[in-house]
Amino acid sequence: xAVRIGKQTVxxxxxxxxxxxxxxxxxxxxxxxxxxxxxxxxxxDMCNCESFEKAESKMHxxxxxxxxxxAELKESDVNYIFSGDLLNQLFSSSFMARDISxxxxxxxxxxxxxxxxxxxxxxxxxSGCGKYVIASTSSHFSAAERQFRMPLEMGSQRAPTAxxxxxxxxxxxxxxxxxxxxxxxxYITTGKVKDYGIKDPNEMGAAMAPAAVxxxxxxxxxxxxxxxxxxxxxxxxxxxxxKSITEKLLLEFNIxxxxxxxxxxxxxxxDENQGTNSGGSGCGCSASVMGSYIxxxxxxxxxxxxxxxxxxxxxNSISPLQGESIPGIAHAVAVEMGES
Amino acid sequence: xAVRIGKQTVxxxxxxxxxxxxxxxxxxxxxxxxxxxxxxxxxxDMCNCESFEKAESKMHxxxxxxxxxxAELKESDVNYIFSGDLLNQLFSSSFMARDISxxxxxxxxxxxxxxxxxxxxxxxxxSGCGKYVIASTSSHFSAAERQFRMPLEMGSQRAPTAxxxxxxxxxxxxxxxxxxxxxxxxYITTGKVKDYGIKDPNEMGAAMAPAAVxxxxxxxxxxxxxxxxxxxxxxxxxxxxxKSITEKLLLEFNIxxxxxxxxxxxxxxxDENQGTNSGGSGCGCSASVMGSYIxxxxxxxxxxxxxxxxxxxxxNSISPLQGESIPGIAHAVAVEMGES
Numbered sequence: 001x002a003v004r005i006g007k008q009t010v011x012x013x014x015x016x017x018x019x020x021x022x023x024x025x026x027x028x029x030x031x032x033x034x035x036x037x038x039x040x041x042x043x044x045d046m047c048n049c050e051s052f053e054k055a056e057s058k059m060h061x062x063x064x065x066x067x068x069x070x071a072e073l074k075e076s077d078v079n080y081i082f083s084g085d086l087l088n089q090l091f092s093s094s095f096m097a098r099d100i101s102x103x104x105x106x107x108x109x110x111x112x113x114x115x116x117x118x119x120x121x122x123x124x125x126x127s128g129c130g131k132y133v134i135a136s137t138s139s140h141f142s143a144a145e146r147q148f149r150m151p152l153e154m155g156s157q158r159a160p161t162a163x164x165x166x167x168x169x170x171x172x173x174x175x176x177x178x179x180x181x182x183x184x185x186x187y188i189t190t191g192k193v194k195d196y197g198i199k200d201p202n203e204m205g206a207a208m209a210p211a212a213v214x215x216x217x218x219x220x221x222x223x224x225x226x227x228x229x230x231x232x233x234x235x236x237x238x239x240x241x242x243k244s245i246t247e248k249l250l251l252e253f254n255i256x257x258x259x260x261x262x263x264x265x266x267x268x269x270x271d272e273n274q275g276t277n278s279g280g281s282g283c284g285c286s287a288s289v290m291g292s293y294i295x296x297x298x299x300x301x302x303x304x305x306x307x308x309x310x311x312x313x314x315x316n317s318i319s320p321l322q323g324e325s326i327p328g329i330a331h332a333v334a335v336e337m338g339e340s
Numbered sequence: 341x342a343v344r345i346g347k348q349t350v351x352x353x354x355x356x357x358x359x360x361x362x363x364x365x366x367x368x369x370x371x372x373x374x375x376x377x378x379x380x381x382x383x384x385d386m387c388n389c390e391s392f393e394k395a396e397s398k399m400h401x402x403x404x405x406x407x408x409x410x411a412e413l414k415e416s417d418v419n420y421i422f423s424g425d426l427l428n429q430l431f432s433s434s435f436m437a438r439d440i441s442x443x444x445x446x447x448x449x450x451x452x453x454x455x456x457x458x459x460x461x462x463x464x465x466x467s468g469c470g471k472y473v474i475a476s477t478s479s480h481f482s483a484a485e486r487q488f489r490m491p492l493e494m495g496s497q498r499a500p501t502a503x504x505x506x507x508x509x510x511x512x513x514x515x516x517x518x519x520x521x522x523x524x525x526x527y528i529t530t531g532k533v534k535d536y537g538i539k540d541p542n543e544m545g546a547a548m549a550p551a552a553v554x555x556x557x558x559x560x561x562x563x564x565x566x567x568x569x570x571x572x573x574x575x576x577x578x579x580x581x582x583k584s585i586t587e588k589l590l591l592e593f594n595i596x597x598x599x600x601x602x603x604x605x606x607x608x609x610x611d612e613n614q615g616t617n618s619g620g621s622g623c624g625c626s627a628s629v630m631g632s633y634i635x636x637x638x639x640x641x642x643x644x645x646x647x648x649x650x651x652x653x654x655x656n657s658i659s660p661l662q663g664e665s666i667p668g669i670a671h672a673v674a675v676e677m678g679e680s
Contacts, residue, residue, distance in 0.1 A: 001341075001468035004419070008443050010469040051662050079344070080530060088428040089656035090448050094533065098654075098667045103348050103530035105456060105671075106448040106654075108430050116445060120460060127467035128341035129350040129528070188469070190420060190443035193434065314438075314446075316429035322391050327438045331445075 002126050006222025008189050008215075015184040016125035018335065019175045021291035022066030024059050026141070026167030029280075029288065032269045037292040038168075039066055045142070045167050053091050056140035060085065060096040060169045063287075064136050067171035071132070078102045078173075079130040082121050084113035085138045085283055086165075087147060092138045102134070110312030111208070111237050112191070113137035113283040114170065114290060115331040118308075121174040122185040122333070131176050138169035139282030148317055149201065159202035163239045163265060163281035164274075170287025172295075183298040183306075187334040189219040193314065195327040201320055205242025205265075205278055208311040211328035212238060213249040215309055219332050220255055227257045230334070231303040234294065236286035236310030237265035239279030264289035286310040298337050305336045342466050346562025348529050348555075355524040356465035358675065359515045361631035362406030364399050366481070366507030369620075369628065372609045377632040378508075379406055385482070385507050393431050396480035399509045400425065400436040403627075404476050407511035411472070418442045418513075419470040422461050424453035425478045425623055426505075427487060432478050442474070450652030451548070451577050452531070453477035453623040454510065454630060455671040458648075461514040462525040462673070471516050478509035479622030488541065488657055499542035503579045503621035506608060510627025512635075523638040523646075527674040529559040533654065535667040541660055545582025545605075545618055548651040551668035552578060553589040555649055559672050560595055567597045570674070571643040574634065576626030576650030577605035579619030604629035626650040638677050645676045 002010045023038045030041030040062065047055040047062075060083070068075060081100070083093035084107040097104035109116035117135035124130040142152055144165040150156045174185070194214050198207040212235050220227065227233060238246055243263040250257055264286045265279035290308055297303045311330040320326070342350045363378045370381030380402065387395040387402075400423070408415060421440070423433035424447040437444035449456035457475035464470040482492055484505040490496045514525070534554050538547040552575050560567065567573060578586055583603040590597055604626045605619035630648055637643045651670040660666070 003468065004471070012467075053658065054662065084448070086429075087656070088658070089426075089450065089654065091656050091659060094654035094667055095659075095664070097669075098533040098535050101532055104533055104669065105460065105530065108424070108446040108448045110429065120445065120464075123467045123469050124460075124463050126469065127352075127463045128343065129463050129466065131344070190445065192441055193438040193444055195438050314429065314434035316427070316431050318393065318428070319431060319435075322394065324435070327434055329434075329437075329444065 008218045009222035010188050012122055012126045012185050014126050014176060016122045016174045016176060017179055017182040017184045018172050019179050019182045020067050020071035020173040021295045022063050022070055023170045023288040023291040024062050025288050029166055029168055029268060032274060034268055034293050038288060052140055052143035053087055056138050056143050057092040057095040060092045060138035061099055063169035063171040064096060064134060067134060067173050071173040073132060075101050078132045078134055080105060080124055081134040082107055082117040083136045084108050084117055086144050109329060110314050111281055111283050112310040112312030112329050112331050114287040115308055115310035115333045118172060118333050119188045119190060119331055122188055125174050125176050133174045134171055135174060136171035137283040137287045139165050139284035141165045141167045144282060158277055161241050161278050162202045163204055163278045164276035165282035166268060166280045166285040168284030168288035170291035172291060183335045183337045185333055186336050187223060189215055189332040191215040191330045193327045193329050195325055197325045199320060199325045201315060204281060204313045205239040206245060207313045207326040208328040209238055209242040209245040211330040212246050212309055212311045215330040215332050216250060217253050217255060227255060230260060230305045230307045232306045233257050233261045234306060234308050235263045237281040238263045238311055239265040241278045307332055307334050348558045349562035350528050352462055352466045352525050354466050354516060356462045356514045356516060357519055357522040357524045358512050359519050359522045360407050360411035360513040361635045362403050362410055363510045363628040363631040364402050365628050369506055369508055369608060372614060374608055374633050378628060392480055392483035393427055396478050396483050397432040397435040400432045400478035401439055403509035403511040404436060404474060407474060407513050411513040413472060415441050418472045418474055420445060420464055421474040422447055422457040423476045424448050424457055426484050449669055450654050451621055451623050452650040452652030452669050452671050454627040455648055455650040455673045458512060458673050459528045459530060459671055462528055465514050465516050473514045474511055475514060476511035477623040477627045479505050479624035481505045481507045484622060498617055501581050501618050502542045503544055503605060503618045504616040505622035506620045506625040508624030508628035510631035512631060523675045523677045525673055526676050527563060529555055529672040531555040531670045533667045533669050535665055537665045539660060539665045541655060544621060544653045545579040546585060547653045547666040548668040549578055549582040549585040551670040552586050552649055552651045555670040555672050556590060557593050557595060567595060570600060570645045570647045572646045573597050573601045574648050575603045577621040578603045578651055579605040579621060581618045647672055647674045
């Protein structure tokens with residue numbers, strides 16, 4: 001049974017383990033600084049499909065199958081799959097789930113999907129409902145651009161604060177089986193929607209930063225831990241601009257994370273040479289970085305404790321046209337490698 | 341701790357109780373056969389807002405606040421809200437959640453949202469993570485029509501098999517507190533995505549029926565119960581066409597539910613006099629019928645055991661244009677009033 005700690009945090013007592021992961025990214029991500037970390041780098045981001053959306057769904061499918069295979073399981077062993085993506089009505093997740101035979105729960109938290117699905121997968125295992133449960137998500141640059149911003153064919157100039165949606169998918173297998181050489185979920189801090197009035201869809205980092213700050217602050221308040229408890233505090237896709245805002249805002253609460261803080265969107269590209277402006281974004285960003293680079297270093301003991309905070313901007317293509325600002329959300333999941 | 345039963349079903353042992361509900365519907369639903377059942381019938385489906393989407397979000401907010409109030413709780417007592425709707429990127433749920441101060445998890449299962457959110461709320465309570473947890477959903481006829489089909493201004497003629505999206509929202513409070521005069525969740529059967537190749541968005545009932553059949557069949561196979569165990573078996577929004585297909589397909593598996601089976605979409609309108617063709621649809625359909633008519637009869641003892649199966653069609657506005665058929669999904673939740 002989980003224990004509620006403070007206002008927004010729970011401690012999972014059953015140690016749901018992340019027993020496998022799989023990540024797949026597009027060619028651009030495969031040329032970035034983390035190129036040797038991913039399980040699979042696509043040569044062609046169309047993935048032999050007819051549309052960007054179908055390509056994203058296929059990539060999502062590859063990640064899920066890879067995750068099942070890495071756990072040395074079959075589809076029929078898996079009790080639930082919790083999945084989400086950025087596309088309208090979860091095109092990528094729904095059509096991925098059509099091609100597998102696993103009970104499916106669709107989720108939407110924009111780019112916070114990785115920790116949103118991972119949180120619920122953790123709860124599901126903790127409740128005894130699931131023995132093997134997948135959390136997965138995906139995003140695709142070209143599908144996201146034409147849905148949220150402009151058709152690529154227009155060749156619009158990108159704002160300096162704009163981020164580049166990661167073409168990538170990640171899946172993680174959460175299990176009650178105590179494989180002691182695998183990391184487990186300790187704390188879950190579920191975020192509230194925060195809106196500080198940012199209206200420019202090219203300022204997603206700034207729109208999401210207050211949500212990240214709120215969830216990180218609440219996590220430390222609830223757990224009474226200090227930031228140096230973690231070897232690594234990782235936000236999902238705030239990019240350079242959002243990362244810098246997050247650091248500064250947290251200092252106002254006397255929380256200094258600068259020594260052990262990275263942002264997946266800041267790590268995945270070489271912004272200067274890859275033209276990605278403020279860095280990476282999209283659900284696939286934290287999914288592919290957590291499922292590869294960070295997960296590998298949890299396995300080899302380089303990191304013992306990691307706090308992952310994926311961040312989402314809950315706009316759609318018509319909400320800014322109706323005069324609405326961009327609400328943000330962030331969910332935190334703590335993952336640890338322990339002795340027991 | 342929940343117990344896994346068969347392939348897709350879990351039995352919750354902690355008896356998460358549905359301690360309150362609240363339903364709000366539009367004027368058309370307020371003139372239908374269930375008009376005296378709902379908690380709130382709007383005089384104007386614009387809800388004093390500037391757009392259909394904002395009206396839906398406000399209606400969703402009214403349902404959530406009503407549910408909290410009916411449980412005699414405050415916002416700060418509620419640990420999580422699991423919400424979904426039909427709009428792109430969950431416009432209704434996200435903006436509803438912006439205006440409340442409760443940790444928020446967005447979910448998408450199309451019109452299966454009510455049992456999808458209720459399933460996860462049940463797991464969340466079972467795990468010990470939540471003491472008070474809300475499951476909620478909404479839909480709005482005018483917002484759905486312009487997003488998925490045609491702008492209302494076009495005055496398109498509706499197909500005989502077409503359904504009418506319910507303008508309505510429903511919220512349920514699930515709790516570990518054992519209020520013994522309230523019904524509790526016993527079984528959850530989570531569905532897989534099923535696609536039988538229906539490509540016409542005016543045939544949603546037919547697209548969703550195979551998913552309903554699969555989940556109902558699996559529920560009875562897993563639990564070894566007979567259909568007459570339940571006083572009522574209720575699908576979400578198959579409408580007349582889908583209901584009839586479901587009954588027939590289940591007979592092929594020797595499952596006869598005809599004696600105790602209703603469909604919320606078939607109940608909510610007087611199709612002949614209200615021009616709703618094959619009946620109601622939308623997340624708000626099963627949410628508003630379950631949260632009012634059925635919940636009241638669980639409370640007064642008229643029904644002891646109810647199996648609710650909300651059904652969703654996982655298309656979006658571009659998937660049919662890309663040649664895709666319509667995948668369906670259905671999740672079942674069993675609710676019982678017991679002595680203990």
